[in-house]
């Protein structure tokens with residue numbers, strides 16, 4: 001069986017960078033890591049991961065963070081969570097008026113017009129979005145838009161429209177709203193804009209941040225967390241390769257009484273991923289056979305609630321049943337909700353889909369890539385289980401390519417298709433047409 005994807009239906013998503021392994025970000029001077037003293041490599045990795053993890057927490061709390069690089073720090077606060085205190089701290093740190101950093105699709109919506117390719121951004125996008133419509137766009141905001149409510153409206157396409165199209169009357173007799181309080185395209189984005197957006201994505205927030213250059217001393221002066229931009233960009237790959245087994249127990253399942261769960265955790269104590277082992281797949285692997293493997297991204301709505309919007313629930317149960325029938329298999333249950341954008345953003349994407357966008361364009365309208373996952377996490381877990389060859393249960397050619405790129409030999413593909421249910425028809429059709437899924 002050919003493992004390559006259908007040549008005639010090369011998906012635009014894959015052309016945009018699907019199926020990679022870990023970070024392939026360019027290493028430019030703008031994000032070079034600072035020199036570090038001699039340190040045990042494990043301790044160094046854990047320290048870097050922890051620093052990024054803490055920065056993620058600060059953004060989620062609405063507190064600014066200082067991104068460090070040789071060019072000088074950039075102070076950023078997330079548009080979604082910034083309150084008056086966060087904006088005050090950013091203003092106190094700022095050496096110049098702040099800019100709003102957005103993904104191109106969101107910037108175009110905020111400006112009510114297309115943005116030039118590259119959008120004035122000077123830095124290539126970070127790894128999770130490599131190949132997506134490029135760049136980060138910076139907007140200048142008039143003072144009226146430097147409020148928490150206005151920033152949330154600019155960041156969130158599902159928020160009530162705060163800004164009528166430029167020139168459209170806000171209400172009878174008043175001046176055009178756009179003339180009073182419209183964002184403007186800035187000539188360029190700051191050098192660390194890509195790292196800023198990457199940090200917001202790690203926080204599973206809308207990728208929209210207010211950013212200003214700051215002095216090094218502002219970290220101490222204002223008690224702000226500072227983290228090297230390079231560590232932010234490296235976080236997904238570093239976290240994935242640091243995964244280690246932390247717990248294991250037998251968990252008999254309705255469909256597979258001989259099941260065990262193995263939990264994996266990254267060195268920063270961050271998000272945990274699970275392997276569900278049916279039978280003894282490690283023994284098959286030790287004998288040189290390729291066990292059945294499913295790489296399943298978490299879907300709270302489909303897996304747990306039985307949502308009809310997707311096909312995740314039937315795929316989860318169906319894969320476990322097939323493994324039980326065959327006597328062995330591994331299902332990796334990865335904490336990659338919503339193809340890596342998180343549950344809150346997936347709900348937002350559903351709102352946009354209810355308004356007419358498909359699943360791919362909805363992600364982009366939020367400022368995310370079509371698929372933010374990479375499969376280094378899965379490859380690391382499989383290797384830790386002693387499994388280097390697999391028969392992969394999937395319809396997604398990116399998973400085949402992604403695992404192979406991470407050094408796992410994909411000896412075969414097992415389709416995992418379920419009939420459309422009357423609600424998910426368009427979703428499945430989009431997966432086939434725009435992601436190149438093998439659903440025919």
Ligand SMILES: Nc1nc2c(ncn2[C@@H]2O[C@H](COP(=O)(O)OP(=O)(O)OP(=O)(O)O)[C@@H](O)[C@H]2O)c(=O)[nH]1
Pocket residue numbers: 295296297298299300309310311312315336337338339340341346349350359363393394395396399416431437
């Ligand atoms: N962003 C977003 N995520 C979705 C949507 N519908 C389902 N998901 C998420 O998509 C992920 C499931 O995708 P998958 O089933 O791995 O895998 P796949 O890419 O479809 O490939 P298969 O292996 O063939 O199933 C889960 O994390 C779901 O939460 C959607 O409309 N938008």
Ligand SMILES: [Zn+2]
Pocket residue numbers: 299301302303310311312313
């Ligand atoms: Zn789902």
